[in-house]
Amino acid sequence: MSNRPGGRSARVRADVLDATYAELVQRGYLGMTVENVADRAGVHKTTVYRRWGTVDVLIADALDSSRDVEWPVPDTGTLEGDLIAIATEVVDVFTDPGRSAVPEAVVTAALQSSRARRAKKDFYAARHAQAAVVVTRAIQRGEVPADTDPVEVVRQTCAPLYYRIFITDEPIDRATAEHAARTALAAARAGLLAT
Amino acid sequence: MSNRPGGRSARVRADVLDATYAELVQRGYLGMTVENVADRAGVHKTTVYRRWGTVDVLIADALDSSRDVEWPVPDTGTLEGDLIAIATEVVDVFTDPGRSAVPEAVVTAALQSSRARRAKKDFYAARHAQAAVVVTRAIQRGEVPADTDPVEVVRQTCAPLYYRIFITDEPIDRATAEHAARTALAAARAGLLAT
Numbered sequence: 096m097s098n099r100p101g102g103r104s105a106r107v108r109a110d111v112l113d114a115t116y117a118e119l120v121q122r123g124y125l126g127m128t129v130e131n132v133a134d135r136a137g138v139h140k141t142t143v144y145r146r147w148g149t150v151d152v153l154i155a156d157a158l159d160s161s162r163d164v165e166w167p168v169p170d171t172g173t174l175e176g177d178l179i180a181i182a183t184e185v186v187d188v189f190t191d192p193g194r195s196a197v198p199e200a201v202v203t204a205a206l207q208s209s210r211a212r213r214a215k216k217d218f219y220a221a222r223h224a225q226a227a228v229v230v231t232r233a234i235q236r237g238e239v240p241a242d243t244d245p246v247e248v249v250r251q252t253c254a255p256l257y258y259r260i261f262i263t264d265e266p267i268d269r270a271t272a273e274h275a276a277r278t279a280l281a282a283a284r285a286g287l288l289a290t
Numbered sequence: 291m292s293n294r295p296g297g298r299s300a301r302v303r304a305d306v307l308d309a310t311y312a313e314l315v316q317r318g319y320l321g322m323t324v325e326n327v328a329d330r331a332g333v334h335k336t337t338v339y340r341r342w343g344t345v346d347v348l349i350a351d352a353l354d355s356s357r358d359v360e361w362p363v364p365d366t367g368t369l370e371g372d373l374i375a376i377a378t379e380v381v382d383v384f385t386d387p388g389r390s391a392v393p394e395a396v397v398t399a400a401l402q403s404s405r406a407r408r409a410k411k412d413f414y415a416a417r418h419a420q421a422a423v424v425v426t427r428a429i430q431r432g433e434v435p436a437d438t439d440p441v442e443v444v445r446q447t448c449a450p451l452y453y454r455i456f457i458t459d460e461p462i463d464r465a466t467a468e469h470a471a472r473t474a475l476a477a478a479r480a481g482l483l484a485t
Contacts, residue, residue: 125320263414282473285480
């Protein structure tokens with residue numbers, strides 16, 4: 096059966112959520128409308144209104160759908176290399192306007208809508224769990240103390256970058272990423288990031 | 291002369307900017323209007339439109355006006371105590387809805403408006419410079435290496451808290467504040483936060 100149950104509905108959802116991301120990039124959170132998402136997806140707007148209702152629900156569903164997508168967790172052989180790769184990916188996203196528009200819109204949406212806020216929280220929890228694998232492997236290799244909190248190492252790596260991006264609006268580049276990664280690593284090695 | 295030149299104009303500005311903060315707390319960035327600010331300030335709306343024009347300019351001017359206000363920089367006698375006080379103040383603001391509304395609105399506004407973004411950047415740069423005094427004093431006391439970057443210690447103290455607040459939506463409390471402060475202090479002592 097090539098036409099599995101739910102196939103058409105799943106395709107509509109995929110098209111609408113792709114259109115949601117594209118509209119976020121083009122117009123931002125405040126410029127986005129349900130009508131424009133429906134137009135771009137080639138779906139009747141009443142379908143989108145009935146199934147999602149508001150822009151906030153569209154954004155939340157788009158986040159939910161991408162939450163569990165396989166994410167290429169780095170595996171460079173050292174925790175330093177892996178943390179630098181994670182930090183550099185954050186810098187690469189936020190120095191590319193075509194990619195930074197989505198997380199910027201998500202932060203805005205989460206400040207306006209509890210549904211979007213919950214989806215953002217779940218999204219970052221999933222990303223933390225995925226990224227923490229690099230620390231778990233490093234514990235097994237004996238690179239950091241056995242009681243290191245893997246998620247806390249990820250937080251310490253990413254937090255200084257997001258702080259510059261969303262709060263202080265200070266520049267970020269590869270050197271900022273490496274500094275954040277190396278500081279987190281040193282803190283972990285010194286036993287400061289224990290569970 | 292009790293009625294100094296510019297006195298009335300300065301009073302109108304103070305009233306309008308107070309009203310801007312109050313409206314931000316009550317309605318948030320998206321709910322705020324120039325009319326409501328004018329009404330609350332008891333100023334004719336054409337005056338507010340002529341002088342500020344938009345909500346974004348009102349927010350930016352409110353930030354500019356509070357940027358250089360004296361801020362009670364902690365002076366507990368140790369860098370640990372001072373950094374814990376700074377981190378605890380962040381936690382106290384963001385666990386009080388009446389106080390967190392303003393910085394949340396400022397982050398939203400800065401994502402929409404370049405004028406608000408510039409004001410936010412200048413505001414945090416000024417706060418960093420003020421708070422960094424606690425590190426400068428600690429260098430003079432010999433608590434941390436002489437080449438420690440004072441602002442970087444402040445960033446490392448605050449970043450994990452703002453990351454939880456705006457990005458991952460994870461809980462913060464006094465223990466989170468102390469952990470952030472102590473981790474930043476240990477990193478500084480280990481020479482990781484040098485200029």
